[in-house]
Amino acid sequence: MSKDIRIKKGLDIKLVGEAEKTTTNVSMSSVYAIKPDDFHGIIPKILAKEGTEVKAGQALFYSKSDERILFPSPVSGKVVEIVRGARRKVLSIKIEAEGKQTYVDFGKKDAANMTGEEVKNHLFTAGCWPFVKQRPYDVVANPNQAPKSIFISAYASAPLAADLDYTLAGKEAELQAAITAVSKLTEGKVHVSVGKGANSALANLSGVEIHKVSGPHPSGNVGTQIANIDPINKGEVVWVVTPQDLVIIGELFLTGNFNAERTIALTGSQFKTPQYVTAIAGATVADIVKGNLNNDNTRIISGNVLSGTETKEDGFIGYYDNQITAIPEGDDYEFFGWNKPVFNKISTSRALTFSWLNPKKKYDLDTNTNGEHRAFVVTGSYEDVFPLDIYPMQLLKAFMYKDLDEMEALGGYEVAPEDFALTEFICVSKQPHQKIIREGLDLMREELG
Incomplete structure (x- = not known):
């Protein structure tokens, strides 16, 4: 049953820029990329070197911890670049796509x-x-x-x-x-x-x-x-x-084919026409948003505004993402913003804020944090937006000072970073909750298995 x-x-955060229910087929990108960082905790071992011709579905790399776990190319073409960072960490594998796709037949x-x-x-x-x-x-x-x-x-x-x-x-x-x-x-x-x-x-x-x-x-x-x-x-x-x-x-x-095509929502106030498009995982953002983006001081996010990842037009959509969000960049300073009534922002507090009077209103929010990073302030507000039977403040602090016994006892096994996206959004201390949870989970996985 x-x-x-x-x-x-x-908390429902209602924003302008909801995608219209029309779907456009965008042309294929010339270059696609697979980023190992999209697969958290995976250490890649490269199979396809630069210059290798690959088919869609052919493995590019595998997990060092389990060679059965393969990560395939989303398109057919040639591996043109393996981008590396510090200590030769693999940041991305770029594939130049063919005009006509060929697939590995499984x-x-x-x-x-x-x-x-x-x-x-x-x-x-x-x-x-x-x-x-x-x-x-x-x-x-x-x-x-x-x-x-x-x-x-x-x-x-x-x-x-x-x-x-x-x-x-x-x-x-x-x-x-x-x-x-x-x-x-x-x-x-x-x-x-x-x-x-x-x-x-x-x-x-x-x-x-x-x-x-x-x-x-x-x-x-x-x-x-x-x-x-x-x-x-x-x-x-x-x-x-x-x-x-x-x-x-x-x-x-x-x-029998690995077809990584998916329907992606283009959302946010910085899109001229928020809509749906079909694209293949790892496509270039510029090709997906071509002719539809207001480039004036815009933050592009692969994913949603709460738990997505910042990217650029020359970047690539995340492997698991089915949404690209574009909102205004919050790089301006609001003079005496802390000392006047607020009508154009969302807040769970009723102190000089009035979003609670009009719960259906949609807002055009930017990325401004409206405050500076400071020590945790105990307000009791996290519990209002956190539905799990867990003490969020106590768990965050246990993750910060890395007490494994407390992390276990307070519910560390039950949470993921996205579960703390709302508490991060309303945090008056501007603490990076999702980053704290991610680092704590990595420690638990390493120490406790």
């Missing part, structure tokens, strides 16, 4: 007639394993540790997030093939969360347990859903797959 989830704690498969081990090996071979991530630690899943359940969130509640009901429409066959496959990877249930009253392509699939979600952000975060449906205890693991990655897995089983 499904369990509906209704979240009361949280063969059509019927997951219903395969064992869990056969499904796993097929995902390894085709480079689709990186789409399977795990909690705790929010990293590419360890294939040697069986999950107690698998979670898929088909409800996006982040600011200006892509409408998954729209982007997944017509993909039922691919989604069902993928669900049939990933369900073989666990003895537990496959939990799918959809919006209450939504018309989701995943709502009528077989082999899943459907949960209807409602409430403010972060109700769409998979961490919130895990905490309400099947919480993680020490020694337990759950796996997570996003719907847009399920489509790629499903197409692999149906066609």
Whole structure:
């Protein structure tokens, strides 16, 4: 029986620039890039050297910790550059795309007639394993540790997030093939969360347990859903797959090809026409936003405004991202901004702020932090936007002073950086909550396994 989830704690940040439900096919980029940093915790070992001709789906590198975990090229073409940073760290692998794409043929498969081990090996071979991530630690899943359940969130509640009901429409066959496959990877249930009253392509699939979600952000975060449906205890693991990655897995089983094309939402007030476009993972941002971006003092974000990554026009969209956001750069100083009523910003406080009077108003916010970094100020406001049964302030402090026993006891296994995006947004101390959580999780993974 499904369990509906209704979240009361949280905050919806309503911004101008929601994508219109029209989709444009953008021309292929001349160059694509895969960035190892998109796969947190992975140390890459290069397979394709500069000058190597590759097909779409052919492995570019593998994980040093497990050579079965391959990372494929999203397009066919030639590896033109391997960009390295300090200590020869691999920053990106650039592929010059061919005009006509050719794919590695991995063969059509019927997951219903395969064992869990056969499904796993097929995902390894085709480079689709990186789409399977795990909690705790929010990293590419360890294939040697069986999950107690698998979670898929088909409800996006982040600011200006892509409408998954729209982007997944017509993909039922691919989604069902993928669900049939990933369900073989666990003895537990496959939990799918959809919006209450939504018309989701995943709502009528077989082999899943459907949960209807409602409430403010972060109700769409998979961490919130895990905490309400099947919480993680020490020694337990759950796996997570996003719907847009399920489509790629499903197409692999149906066609035998690794097709990394996805529908991307162009959102934010700095786009002339916020809309959806189809592009391949790793595409150049300039080619995706061509002719549609206001370049006047603009911050471009691969992902959403809360947990996305800053990029430039000559940069590349993140491997897991299905959204590009463009908002004004907040590099101006507001004279006496702390000492006058505020009408054009969102605040959870009612001290000289009035956003609570008009909860449906949409705002054109910039990146200004409206304050300076300072020591933690205990206000009790984090708990108002944090729906997990965890003390956020105490956990953040434990992560800062690296007390592993406290990190465990306070719920470190249950959280991911995105779960603290809202507390970071409202933090009067301007502390980098997501960075603190990420570094703490890395320490736990290194020390506790």
